[in-house]
Amino acid sequence: MGKSDILREIESLKQQINEINEKVDIILKRQKEIDKKVQTLSDIEDILDTLPAKLNTASFQIISNFEDSTKNVSKKLEDSIDKSLSKLNKLADIDKRLDAFEEDLRAYISKMRFMLLELEDSLRR
Secondary structure (H helix, E strand, C coil), rough: CCCCHHHEEEEEEEEHHHHHHHHHHHHHHHHHHHHHHHHHHHHHHHHHHHHHHHHHHHHHHHHHHHHHHHHHHHHHHHHHHHHHHHHHHHHHHHHHHHHHHHHHHHHHHHHHHHHHHHHCCCCCC
């Protein structure tokens, strides 16, 4: 084996090393892509693991807010109804007093007519 054979062998080995380096670079690039995908899958898994708790919390908050709103509306409605009933009671009381006043006024007018008739009778005699 001569010097030229050794040089050719060295060149061949260098070329093989370059090819191996290129393959290693490709493998490293693919490894990085796989690592990114694994991280993405891990993130998705974390999201899926915490999703029921988050949904439960959100549902609880929505229900709690709905209950609070319902209580507020109910309280306002009760207050409004109480005010309306109070006004109706006042109106009913006023109506009763007006009815009594009307009866008293009719009795007074009737008495005045009777007195006028008696006065007319007295004047005619």
